[in-house]
Each structure stands twice: as structure tokens, then as C-alpha cells.
Amino acid sequence: MSCTSSIVDEKTHEPLLPILTLIVDTACKLRKDGHRVVIVSSGAIGVGLRRMDVDKRPKHLAQLQALAAIGQCRLIGLWDSLFAHMAQPVAQILLTRNDIADRTRYLNAQNTFNQLMDMGVIPIVNENDTLAVSEIKFGDNDTLSAITAAMIHADMLFLMTDVDCLYDKNPRTHPDARPIEIVDDINALEADVSSAGSALGTGGMGTKIVAARLGMLAGVTTIITRSSNPGNILGIVRYLTTPRTPSSSTSSESGDHAVEHVTQKAVSLNLSDASTNYDEHDAPPLHTRFLPSSDPIQDRYFWLLHTPNPHGTVYIDEGCHRALIDKAGLLPVGVVDVEGHFAQSEVVRLVVVERRLSTPGPDGKRWEGFAQEVGRIIVNYAAAEITMIMGHKSSHIEGILGYADSEYVADRSHIGFFRPESRPVTPIRDLSKQVVFVAQVLAAVGLPEDGYARRVEPPGFGRAPRSEAEAQRRVVHAVDDDALVLGAVVGPPPNVRLDDVAAVQEGHLSVGPDPDLPSGVFGEDLERVHTVLDKAEDEAIGVGRVVERRDEVLERVARVVGELGEERLALLLAHCRVQPPGPRHLSLSRPLNAYQVPKPRKRPSDTAMTSTATTLKGQPLDKPVLDAMLRRRMFYTPSFEIYGGVGGLYDYGPPGCSLQANIVDLWRKHFILEEDMLEVDCTVLTPHDVLKTSGHVDKFADWMCKDPKNGEIMRADHFVEAILEARLNGDKEARGEKVEEKDDPKKKKKKAKSEAVKLDDAVVKEYEEVLARIDNYDGPELGELIKKYDLKNPATGLLPSDPVSFNLMFQTSIGPSSNLPGYLRPETAQGQFLNFAKLLEFNQSQMPFASASIGKSYRNEISPRAGLLRVREFLMAEIEHFVDPQGGKKHHRFHEIEDIELVLLDRDTQLAGKTETRKVAIGQAVKEGLVDNETLGYFLARIHLFLAKIGVDLSKMRFRQHMQNEMAHYATDCWDAELLTTSGWVECVGCADRSAYDLSVHAKKTGAPLVVRERLDEPLVIEEWQVDIEKKKFGPQFKKDAKAVETALLATSQEEREKLSKELSENGKLTLNVAGVGDGKVDVSGDSVKIEFRKRVENTREFTPNVIEPSFGIGRILYSLIEHNFWTRGSDGGDEARGVLSFPPTVAPTKVLIVPLSSNAQFRPHIKKISQRLRSLHVSSRVDDSSASIGKRYSRNDELGTPLGVTVDFQTLQDGTVTLRDRDSTTQVRADEEKIIEAIKALVDGTKTWEKITSELPKFETQEVDIAAR
Template identity: 60%
Template structure:
């Protein structure tokens, strides 16, 4: 098998204008890209399939939120304080790198050099000297055999790369002598960098804002409206597709790490006491390739392949259900299942509020890349926004049988509390009302032990004397006819650009007889253009038939591309193979005489010839994936008269 050639693929994508650096005439800006005609169509088709697979299939409630977000919202969500990556700087020239990505790239390069050296040694050839270098993957690489212990250390670091703190990354950089790969200069210690784009809303500059780093917050803040729209029924899901922005430290991997991108996010709201999914049986026998944290902790990266039902390592049914649905979506797009895995977040990498989190990672020439994140975010988001805004983001559920229970309750004597504490009353009250039952019982005991008095902290950090006059703490009996709860949220989050690029790599190949002839084997449902309409020449005799076929194909909602250039038929087929166009209808002089045309399939280059009505029906069935090309070949004779390739 021919080794994958990323440079050749990038030339095809550039030539066919799938995408290009934004503002290139002005030197461009790293991490910003423009999509050309095939790129736009491919992205739109991926999104369309996503909507059908998730929004329509799961009856989700879709919304389109504002891109500009007030700083207060993102302060509450934790993004202002915690939405950061670790960066290091070249101490001489100031070049910036994301620390974990740099460590990963350098160690992978060294391991690749070790692999070459060991191969050369096994074949009996001379081992390259340390100063003998070769260009590979755009980097200078030395083929040097590593000591076994060093090799094992590198492999363990790579397996745990997402689990390191800034201090730990700094220690790794120093221990293994990691420097700027291009200059060899020393690097600074890692420092945190917030990834959000800051801005101001309005002309005064008083209202601070950010370009949103995700679409989720708008969904959380509209939870009450969603619930009402859904007739107060649980569980349900909201969904949003739109642009998000992250000020990446050092975007260097094309569409995989950009500063502006399209996200598709789902927020599935579920009862925290029942996270089973009603459709779990539909997917329980589907096999996924899981990489749980216990395997990563051992410094290994080989996944285990088991069914979703067998995967007790996944926290709950709903989370497992969405992992399975994610795999079905990605493979339907054309992602190769043997190059797809689900990696569980390491403990240090997982958000503190999350119950469990898995990344759908797709393997490309850049390695394993996270393209979808799927997390159980518990009740964190709705809770913090509710606490900040004082708006109840809860579900009220009538109970068939009332619940009777006892609870420790704090009651503040406002007539004494306010006059005694004066301007400090609010600070102390905020502290007292934040106490849970166990803490209230401890406070009650402290008051008893202190003969009716004790000191408590205010929210301002100072200590204040309180007595039994100020408040009472007692056990009370409650009867509930309505249960109130804050839903937990299962969140699948899709990076459309990353999926798009990974898909391109997975469907790219070259013909055996000519490596210059590239093919993108997109499934018909996502191909930018479904059909090439190609007259044999620009002879006027074909004009009316081309116009009629174009109209009829458009009426069938089949995206077409007409190529009536002066190039040979073979050349025109070849350049549309590079666009990933799965089918081609060819019009020749026989078409004018008897109304028949040929239909060519991209991957096999085989053709059938039938009348126009038959070809249009076959093409419609192929594009809608109601029939396969193999089945078509069984139903109709292969057309071999013309040799056009």
C-alpha cells in the first residue's frame, strides 16, 4: 500500500479550492481559513446529515444563539477563570507554543527516529549518525536509537499527555531537553493563557464581552423556555449549530486547530435519579473501541473493543447511548471505524463537575485528534446560572404518592438579625444560607456548646458573633406533592471542521495505475457535488440536452457540476474525482440520436448506458443511498464500448 502523502492531498485541496488561508493576499492570519465552493458544500452536507441524524431523529429542540456573550455569563460558567491552555515561549525569539502539543510533537518525532534506527539495525544497514538528518513531515528529524527505558518513558508520557498540569509539563520539558524544534532555543516555563477573544459591547466600552467559545451557554440560559416548549416533559434535548471562537496559542495543523470554527452541540437534560435512555436497546449491541483511563494510567494506548452494553466503564446509559450514536454518525459520513476510538478523560483533565467524559478521536496523519467530546456535566451549568441570576432552572414533577421527610432548617429572626449586625447582615446571611444540613447541625452544636453564642464567618471573610436570638435551627417534617430537581446534562459537542478534514483524509486515495490521479471517495450523501454532467464536446448539438438534463437534475435536488470545457473526457472525469463527485452523466452523439446517456461511478470507473429517464431514477436512488452501485451493476449491463479513461 502506498504511504499516505499529506503534501499531495493538500495540493489537491488547494487546487480544487476546498479551503484556503483567509486574507492570504495580506499575508494571512494563522488559524483563519476560507472555504471555497466544494468546502462550503461539504460542510453544509455534514451539517445536514448531523441535523437529520440527531435533531430530527431524536426530536431535539434547535436554537440559534448570539455569538457575542456578556462577560458576566462566561464568568459564571467558569470560562473567564478556567478556559485556559499552557503555553511556552522561545526565550530568544519569542515564538509561542502550546506546551502539551510541543511535548507531544517532539517526543513523537524522537520515537519515529528510534523506529527508523531500529529498522535499519534489523536490516543490517549502517545506523545513521546523530548528525545525519532527514526531512520528514515538515520537521527536521534525527534517526537515533533510544535506550529502552527512555523509549518506555516517552510512550508513557504520550499516553498521559492530556493529564499533566503546567508544572508537570515544565518538568517534562526540562528532563527531556525539549527545545524549539526549529531553532534549538530554550523554552520558558509553561504559563496559562485564556483562549477567549475579548471585546466590548456598545460604544461606551462599559459592557465587557467575549466572542463565544462554545454554543452551550445560550442553551442553558434558555432551559425554562425549552422545557415549556416541550410541555414540561423530561427528558429532552436542545441543539445548536454555529460559529465559535478560541484564540489558539499556536494554530499549526490546518483545519484541526483554528481560531474560528463551526460547532454542533447537544444538551440532553435528564433526571439525575434516572439516567437510563428509552432507546438504549437499539444500540446496546454496537461495538465501540474504548480507551478507558485505567489503560491510559498504565501508559498504554491500545483500545478495547466491546459492546456499549458491556461497557460498564461508561457512567450511565444515556452517555453510552450518545457514544454509540456518535459512532453511527461518523461512520455514516465516511470515517473509517478502525481509525475511530473513544478515549475517556483522565481525572486531572476532566472538569471538576463532570461525572464522566469521553472524546471521539479520529486518527489522521496528525495522529489521534479529538473531534467530538461527550460529557456528563451533572447539574453544574444550570446550578451556577440559577445561583447567579436567582432564576430557578429546575423541573417540577407531580408525584403519584407524596414524599414525607425530615430536614434540618435554618430560620433567621429578621427583627434581631438585621439591627444587630447592621451593614454586615447581608454578608453573614449569605454564609448561613449556603450551609448544608450537616453544616447546620454542626453550627447548632457550636451554639449549644458556646452557651447560646458562637462566631461565624461572613462572605467578606471576617468573623461575627451570633447568638440564639439571631436564628433557630430545627428538624422539621415536610410533605412534598411536587418534586423539584435540577436536571443533569449529557453534552455531545462536535467540531465540524475537524470532522471535515479527518473525513477528507479517510476518503483520499490515488489510482494504482497513476499516483497523480487522486480520488476523494465521499459517500454520495455528503459529496459536495453529486453528479458531473459532461457533454462529449462543446458541439451545439448537445446544448439543448445539457440544458434539459441540468433542469431535471436540479428538480430532483441533485447538486450538479457541468463541465463543457475543451479538455478530454478522461481529464474532466479525473478533476471531478478530485472533487469527490461520485457520479457522472456523459452526453454524446448517440444521446442526441436515441436519448440514452452513460452513468459513470467514480471509484470503479465502470459505466452503464440507459435512456435518460432510467438513468435519472437510478441516479436519484444512488444519491439518496437507497441502492448501491454494486446492485446497479447487477441490474444493468456494463457499458464498455467507449474507452474514455
């Protein structure tokens, strides 16, 4: 129900209480009949005028907004008071277009409406005039009503006006005009839609036609009828919802459109000018009914096409348009031009142009000919970024921008096409020129022969026209204090001066046609144009109004102009000019050839997208819908969001925390408890020396170079690699060989455009050798390669700067003196290595053993993107399994898992440029040498089992072996468990053989014995050259250098000692190389050292253990798990309101939903008992006793991934039984409370499946509530 400003007296601005009372009575009767009602109301400014005793509507925006704030308070008080007498609760919803332009906020508003109606509340919607400015206003209540009706999936929308219905002619001037009762083709509708309008309102019949069109597209039955009697609504609704035999058509109804039987329950009504009650009759009150489309636009596409204001324009060519029709995404190569300053993820227009220009024209345009808007898109890149990459292949994006968030400018799921009956017709490039074009049409058809001058009314509204002729002939329409004449958007047309604008506003300029314009010429044509302009005037969107609806004026005028034909319009405009009475002149004439009349084009219907990413049920996965659901249910949210947020930092909400905690808990049980691991929790702050020794200071960095022209930062090795690969691909093309893109999911490489140029064989070999060693080059070497091979940035054609190192660790200072530099740890492993000796002692010196740690790590990502997949702070779970390198790194439990089959992508397959995987038993893989050793293979299988246990889709998982040149500096072999998501294959778990690297380097640096001493069963007799040092003589001889000389002497090998012994016996001294002492050579006398060959008995063996390290990125696993378990109810997956997360009970954030069937107080003891019993079993549960329907409550918790639902109903009060619902199948069983609780415990522990439960407990057959029904 939409109530316009006519509920307020136009002169006194007092609320019309009799009308409000009748509206309330009508709404309550509809509620009593079982309908759900939404009221769209206005009049806040008018009420504010009365409340503050202001006679005239002010001009300034701030004053209008202040009055709106005052009026809204008063108006909602009136509504609430009137409805309170009928015991009917109401709620106020204030909206601006910005509130629903964001998809997440739109869905939130949709959920709020549904929740209120489920609670029996009537929502009262107002445009928030307190905040609204022209750019974010809906423009009129009819449009707001239509968008609201589409949002709530209403079945009926009533638009009330001052006439009974539409007529085939103007009934004021044609007594034989016939009513139009049913409309199914709105484009064919030809009616005089002029109406009186009002001084306070902005709506007329024209806006109702626009609203009706929107309603039809959304599948809503839209009805226009007289507002002077609100009872009309009740009569029409009861007539349409009462089954009846189809009768013969009315005089204006075709036989194909007999009266339909409407059974839906949701009704959105638009009331205005109501004054009396309605006495019901057998026949319905006169009305015009617009039949809904038989193929309504899906909710998400309706929102995209008709709700947000576009922030700019992307122009494409015909070839690209055809590809989009075939359901492709929008690639940058198809983009011709960009207009506007929009940001990533904003909605923009999609326009097809006739011809692409090879170079920009004088006006900067990169196209010529007609331009036709065909749809709207959500862009993956900002306007500036699209400008840089347009016309390029997707493989060049990273080379140009330095990153590549997506290969598409817009994903197919974010592209919506207008239906033929709703698409805009006018070109939309260069709005200032279009405004002048429309001005010429207005001047041609709207001015009396003697010319006329008029004063511009105050902004935002105007007095009622003194005559119909005046309404048709208005030329200048100012809306704001600074509004520009004739619709200039950013500035006036080039030939309009601002002082002339002021003169027109003050009434000093007048306009008139050429006096030689022949009377009666083009009379029929002018009448057709008049009709369009009159519609525009009704909607207060005349030329000059700087609002979002200006494009609709342009559409309509251009449509009529296109029908007139270019020649006839040119002849008509040739007689037009605009002239002032005095010396000042305001010229508005322009040659017609400056404007292009659009050509008729066939457009695709709105279709759902297809995507490579799929849900759990195989539906196309719409990532924005999933992301909106996750944020709505607060799985995670950007950190510091009210301050604008910080890239790569996220906070987990309650369900996200629970999900993460359950994953970590299962990880502990699966690994730490199962493998008897030793868990440690080490500090995040790490001193510089530790990470310097481990290699992270030097190796945990990227070499970056900078473009001197545009400042682009590029990773040097990727830059070199991309250009050399492009050259090699060009060589293959020149030789006629097939070029295959190398699939390297580990890296996002910088790509360069390949040209078919044949290279010498020697050059090809040289390039291939460089690429094979690309990860081994340091910064200076990469710089030399760039210069040697003249590697220039494809975006600018310039050589980049010399590479510099960028370390990925967060650096800090420990303590106030800043003398102890440190870092936030990039991994948890180093703390485990440094505690190795103590852990070995704790484990009673038994080998092998493993330690484990769970904690936060930090990496200063250059460009954190893709949500939780690439962040700067993240939770890791790492295992360090210490093993004796002797004996082939066997594992005593390998036989338990050797038959488990894994999907492997090995190194040799990748070297061949392929991505084919093979499924092989891990035992066979180790036997073949594909996996290096049993311990590494054992943990790969255990990782596979863990991911399967938490609910990962095994068809979207693989293990990829690292290439030799991409492994970490500490690894000898490494495999990644990768999960397929909407972002591609994502590394979630790494399993590396770190050999003895870490323990060895830390032992060498500190001298600490990070080794294992193993007692031998039999003593080991060793014959060797041994060094004996006479300390009393050795120290005084070398003084401060004694330690360095001693270290060098003891570090000699057996072969060296044998030679030194011989030298000592022959010369009485020996010469030793000692770096840093003297000239590097030292003479050691025979009386201070002896070297003899002796036997030594060893009872223990000393060795440095090797390390196998599984490393888990919990955040990546969590997000991938969500994507793998998401799906929507409905065959096509298009019902956004019914999203489901099918987490296994073991990891689900909440295990059980407890719902009473109603708010009956007798249910409370049972609810409390079940809840306490579940808590005692450590099973998380949640009680939802809200007034929403039980289906709605189940649906909310399906989105949270709650696997089980217990319902307490009236049968529970009789026999103590309750129902248990399974989330995925929605089937239910019924049993007494204790059996149900036992079943829940078994399901949560994973000891039983739902199939097992249904075979043990009686099934409960009931009809699942359809929450989507209205």
C-alpha cells in the first residue's frame, strides 16, 4: 500500500486524518482476509511545514531535509496511533536508493520485510528525505512502491490516482474514450496519461506507467484505480481472489485476457487522494490491471537492472556483445571505452557501439556511430583500471596493473540484459549534447507562436499549470538553487553561459520559435512528441532536473524522434531557434548530425549465468550471493570497517569463530591426540637473529621493480618470466606450433603480449635455461637479465628500475631502546625448532616424535585480495615430525594408510605443461618414488583423511607437487593439498620435507647441540685422526685469535688431518688456513698441538634429525569448506532466500536448533530440559522462539549450517515425543526426548549417519513449510 503526499492538505499542510483513517481501515481488513500488506507513504515534508508553521516550501536542501526529519516523526506517530486503535502493530522503514544499491543491504532489507510480515506487522515505507539528495532519490513514490513490491515478491501492487483507470483517449476531451481494463503489452499502450498532479507530489500517471512496467517485469500484478475511495482496493482484491467462471471480455478487453483467478496472499497497495469508504458490489470497481510477465526477471537481475543508479558506463563492440549473449564473461579485449569514475564492484551501464576507432577521435571518444545501452554490470575493476586494460587480452592484466583479480571485467553472473520492452533506446554518451538535442525538440513543439516568458518555480516542486497548454510548453525547469537550464548535468552545454542561466531563472530571458514556422506543419508529429513530453512533465523530470531519472526523458524523446525519422525532424528543427527580447542571447541550436538516432536492435532476454564454480549440488555458484549471506550471518567481517577497513584483515563473528574452533578441535583430535604429538605455544614476536639464521630475512622476500613512468610496482622474477614466455610463445606461433597456456596455480605471473616472431634456436635455448632457473636469481641478477634482453614494461614501453628487495615480514622493535629488532613470525615452525632439545628430553629422548603448534602468523602481503584466501594475519596449525634420516624415513604406521587413494599432480606432468591428475594409492606412489618417503606419504594420506572428515568435497581436492625451482629454501620435496574454489585452485595445506636444514643452521649459529644421541646396542670402534691441543701453550701463542684457530683446526676432515700430521712430523709445525687471522695463514708449532691416528669406542650415535612438516592454513580451509558446502534450495539454485551450508555435524558452528511450534508457555519446560541435556553432553544448541514461521526459523539456521532441528509441539505435551529434522533432506523422525538426544549425540560424534537414524526411529511425515510463499 503506497500513500502519496495527498494524505496532506496542499494548502494547510495538515494531515488529512479522515483519509488516513480510511487507509488504516482498508489495510486492517486486508490483514483480516489473510493478506500481507506493505504501505509506501510520503508527506513528511508537508507535515514538517505545518509543524513549524512554514508557509512556503523552502529552496535550500538542508532546510528541506530538516523539515523531513520533523515531519517523519509526526507522520509515523499518526500512523502508529491510528493502527493502535485496531490493535495492529506497524514498523517504519526509511529508504534511499543508496540503501538498496548495495546487494548485501538490499538482501538485508528484503529479510527485514519478510521478518516483519512473518510477525504480523505492517511495514510503512518512506523515502528517507532527511538524507536523500537528488542522486540517491527514487524520484517518486510509485517507483519506490514498484521496487518494494519486487523486493518482497508481492503478488499485487495497487497504484492509486485521480482517475478510475486508463483510457484509450483523453476522457476530458473525448467523451467516447473507452476504459482499458487489462494490459499485457505495455509497449502497445497508447493512452492519454495526463493528470492533475499536485503541488507537493512528484508523481503523475507517467510515473505509474513506469512503475507498472517494473511490476510486470518482476512478476507482480499491478493495478491502477481511483484513490478517492480506498474501499476500491478491498473490492478488487476480493474479486480477484474469489474463484469464478471466466466471463466475457469487457469492451476494451480482448478475448485472450478474461478475468483471472488470483490466489496469492501478498499485496502491495498505493493509495492517494482517498476520501470515502467503499460499499462492496458484485462487480469490481473500475480499474486497469497490468498482467505480470509470464517469464519474470529473477530477483538478482531485477535488482541489477532496475535498482542501483549506474556509476558510469562501459562501452563494448558487437563481437563482445554476441559473446555475452552466449553467456560469456566480459573480457577486457571487448571493451571499447569507459566513462565515469566508478570503483570496483559498482554497477555501471553496458553500451554497445557501432564502430570501434583505432585511435581516439577529437572529442576523446574511441567509437563512432550509434550507441545502445543493453544492460548493467557489476565491474571487477575500477574505471581507471579498465581504461588501462581495455582492448588487451586477459593474460596481460597482471602485466599492466601489477595484479589480476579476475580475467573478466565483469563475471557472467554480474551481467544483466534489459528485456526488449524495458531497455533504454537513447544513446547515453555525452549527456550535455543530448540535453541540447532534447531542448531543440522542446523548442520545436512546445512554444506558442508569439513566444512567451515565465518564471521558474522554486526547486523541487512547482505550482499547478494554469492550463494544459502551459504544462506542455514548459521549457525551463529548475529543481535546485544551482540547477542548470535545460538539463546540463555537470556543466551547461558549450553555448550556454551561466549568467544566461540566472537571467532565465529570473525571468529576464524569453524564448520563441521562428515566426516563419508554418502553422499546422507536422501537426500529427508534434502531437506524438507532446504526449511524451507531457509524460515527462507529469513526472517532474523535465529538461533541467539533475536527478537519476533524466535518462528516462531522453529515452522517451529519442524513441518518438526515432519514429518520426531523421529527415522530418531535421526539417522541423530547421525552423527553431531560442532568442531573448533584448541584446543578450541564449542560443540552443545545434546541427542534427551531432546526434545519432538509435537503430532497432534485437536484444537477449534476461538469462541466468553459467559458471565453472558450482555448489555442493552442482548449481552455478554465485559468489556475491554467498558472500552476502556470510556477512549477513556474520561468519566474518572486515576489521575496523567503520573506519574504512584495512586490506587483508578480517574479524570472525560468532558462527565463524565456532566453525574455526570446531575445525581446530577436530585437527587436534585427528593429529595431536592420534599421533601422540607434543603441543607447544610459542611467542609471535621473534628476534631478528632467529629469522636471519633460518633464512627468512634473506629469502622470505620478493624482488620488486618499478616502472619509471606510471609508478607500477612489479615482481621482478614474474616480470622477466612473463616476457620471456611471451617471446617463446611468439616463436612457437611463428613456427606454426600450438601454444598452450601453462597452468601454474601456485603463482599469479605477470603476462605479456606475444607476437609471432621467430627466434634463433640458440636464443630459444637460452631463454628456456633462464626460465628453468628463474627462482634462483637474486635481485642484481634479475636486473642484469632485464637489461641484457631489453625487457620493457608492455604498458609503457620502458625498462623498469633495478630490482629492490621487499621482505614480507612485519618488522618491529622489541623493547623501548629499539636496539633489538624483531618481526611478527611468518610461521609457527621456528619456535618448535628452537625448543627441539627440550622436547626431545620431555619425550625421554625417544625418536621419532612430533611437535605441533596452533597460532597466528603474519605476512605483509603486497596486495591482499580474495577475502580470507590472502590475508595479512592468519591462523596456522603446523606439525614438525622429527625422524631419523637413516633407513629411508620409514613410518611405523604406514601400512594403515597405504591403500588410500590420492589425486596427485606430479612434477613431471607440470613440466610437460599439463595439468592431468592421476589417482593412485599412496603406497604405490611411495613405491614408485613419486612421493619421496613413507613419512611424507603417511602425512599426505592423513591430510586427505582430515579434509574429508571436516566436509571438503573430494572431487575438488588434489595434491600438487612443487617444482624444483619453486620450493621453499628449506625444502627438499613438497606437496600442496589444493582445494578448488571460485578463485581457482587454492593451496590450503603444505607438506614439506625440510630435511635437517633448520636444526643444522640454528645449531651452527648458536653452538647449541640440536642433535639426537642414540645409545648403540653394540659399541662402535672407530679408528681416526684425532687432534689434541695443549691449551697452556696454544693460548699464549695466538692470544685473541686462539678460538678462531682452534675452530679451524677442529673443523678439518680426516684427509686433511692426515696431511697435517705428516707436515707436523717433518717440519715441527703445520700451516693452517684461518680466515680473518693475519693474512689468512697461520703456523702452529708442534709443542702446542698433536695429531695422531687412534682408536675410539662410541657407545652412542649422534645425528641431526630430518623434519617432515605438514602446515595448515586454517582460514583458507575454512573458506574453502564454506564454498564446498554451500547450495541453494530449488532446482536452478536461484532462490537466494534459501541458502544452505551443509557442514558435517562434527564441525557445524551450532549442532542443534530447538524450536517451539508456537509461543505457548507450556512448551518452555520441554525446551529448557532438552537444552540443558544437550549442554551436559557438550553439544551446542540454540533456541529460536521468535514469532517467525517455523519454516523461516529453519531457513535462517540452514544458512548458519545447523544440521539438526528439534521441534517441540502440542503432541509433545501429550506423549513427550519431539521431532528431529535433518537439514539437507528436510526429513524428520519422531521419538521420545531421550531417544532423540541419543540420536543427536551419535550424529554429532559421527558414529551414526542420518540414514541409520531414519532406519531406527519412526519417520514423521509433514509438509515442509515453504518460506518463499507470500
